[in-house]
Amino acid sequence: MSFNTTYNNIEFVLEDGTAILTFNRPDSLNSFNAEMHAEVRAALKEVKKNPDVRALVITGNGRGFCAGQDLSDRNVAPGTEAPNLGESIEKNYNPMIRSIRALEMPVICAVNGVAAGAGANIALACDIVFAAKSAKFIQAFCKIGLIPDSGGTWTLPHSVGQARAMALSMLGDRVSAEDAEKMGMIWKAVEDETVKDTAIATAKELATQPTKGLALIKRAIQASAINTLDQQLDLERDLQTIAGRTDDYREGVAAFMAKRQPSFKGQ
Template identity: 80%
Template sequence: MSYETIEFSITEGVAVLTLNRPDSLNSFNTQMHAEVRSALKEVKKDSSVRCLLLTGNGRGFCAGQDLSDRNVAPGAEAPNLGESIEKNYSPLLRTIRSLEMPVICAVNGVAAGAGANIAFACDIVLAAKSASFIQAFCKIGLVPDCGGTWSLPRLVGPARAMALSMLGDKVSAEQAEQWGMIWKSVENESLMDEALSMAKHFATQPTKGLALIKRAIQASATNTFDEQLDLERDLQTLAGRTEDYREGVAAFMEKRQPAFKGQ
């Protein structure tokens, strides 16, 4: 189907979802939420997709919520922002984290508010050196959402997470890499080439095994050590029953490159 606020394509096992409201720094309005939901449904139902790449057009990745889409006029009834989160943002974040494939985010410019936290929900984040991350919520009297209060303390520790959330300071891509907020910062002109190269690599790898790695790493944030050992046992049982495991072992024994099918 055709879209107006995003671009979406599937090629050789890679789904590329590009936020496309560059004049508003790709901020989310109602239409963009609906179109992103539609594209992610396509990703989930298309068995050929083995990696999702999320990025943005223009000079920004995503400035979060389009405030003009929920303007609060003087004397008007206050909006229910929790309802908006429950309807739009929370399902988006849950989908990104639960997709049974790698999700790469290529941050091409500023990632502010919800935009920053959507990036942090992805499995691997690459950022152009001109990009930046801002927890902008405090500047309009709000609380970080889209999982920001969960992701940030785990990425940078509680002290930095608290300061970033309360001060709303900008963090450069290179600083974000140094702090462990993202995987890597790259030259602007290399961002999409590197992101697509990684996505194409993942599209040739044992997808079910990668999905189980994703589950294990996510669960480790709240599991005890003993619980994690049990989970690793259970996930390894599942991984050992995949066709890709059989192919990986056969290729190793035959001294050839494996031909994984994501099964």
Template identity: 75%
Template sequence: HILFTIEQGVATLTLNRPEQLNSFNAQMHKEVREALKQVRQNPEVRCLLITGSGRGFCAGQDLGDRNVAPGAAAPDLGESIEKNYNPLIRALRDLPMPVICAVNGVAAGAGANIALACDITLAAKSASFIQAFCKIGLVPDSGGTWTLPRAVGMARAKALALLGDRLSAEQAEQWGMIWRCVDDAALQDEALKLARQLATQPTYGLALIKRALNASASNSFDAQLDLERDLQRLAGRSEDYREGVAAFMAKRTPEFKGR
């Protein structure tokens, strides 16, 4: 249920159940988990790009899997979160490289929050974001109750989560929820260009930047200053830092190895 390629330092993971708007079933979760494991283990991969095939990005959980017969016992949704969604979101957040998301169409439920969990999110003009959970009696998951208020502020986060309204990609860009909204026809090229460019950069340093910014949301100012010191210490020992300074001094283009 996914397509997965590694090329020029970029791993591209395409959610591929277009008839169900790339909603997640157990098999897709399994394939995504395996792909992310490969991304972590392959030193050649220096950027991850996530997108969807067909007209949607991802409609969250496959609700066909979730239809409970009358009288049947209530399912334990917490188990599915624990086993599938939380590890996925943590994996994206902790991946020591930039994660780009190219939202090619509607992103609903967990699909919307997966897009928010990535580091740089681009969206096609025709794409949209829907916190659909409230419409079926559920709570936003996949980190949405954490990422959304931080991205757009509490007033907008609450209204989006309580109303489940469709937010256009253009509005999402204006609100700072995503990095950029681009023409539909340009999305995949733009995203790949960005991913390939990032894959030539000091990956280890970029991973530290991501760590610092992720930590900032829950750190005090003082704790963050300490963290910056610690991470800069690590960054200063990297080969790429040496190369970056040497190239600058020699007025040449640096050749980063990602470590």
């Protein structure tokens, strides 16, 4: 099954069990306007319901990954009524982050250029992040009097620690891809010309693996951020019970015993 919908602000294709969602407003560094939000929501719904999709790649076209919100889409002129930014977050960014985190498949991000504001935090919401060595991560919210949103106040301290998260959020410093890797903010910094291919190849490889089990790994690792050890041990028990009853577990053991390559179905 392929995707047939035509979008104005994103590209969306299916290759070898992998959906590739590409932000496509390069003239504005792929910043979000209302139409782009609606298109990304539709694409993520398609990913969730399409049985042929077993992994997702998120990336961008042009020299930026995503510069966050397009401020011209909600410009605040002097003397006008202040916008309700919380309402915008509740309608647009929070559902996107929740969808990415909850997808029962690997979500791979290829940060091809600058990732600023919400763009940085969309990347951090993904499971595995590759970044071009020229890419920069910027918590730019403080420069316009705002706080990090799109999950940034959760993902950033959980990945780099509270001290670094506080400084990055208050100073708005640019973080290079290589420094982001050293901090544990992302998985790997790679050469610019290979970042998208690397992410897509990784996603396609994961799509051939026991994706039900990978989804359970994702669920367990996410829960560890708030669970006590006892709660996590109980969760591991419960999720392993589910994993042990999958066809992929049976196939994995059978292939191991027969010394052959397994054929996983994600079931």
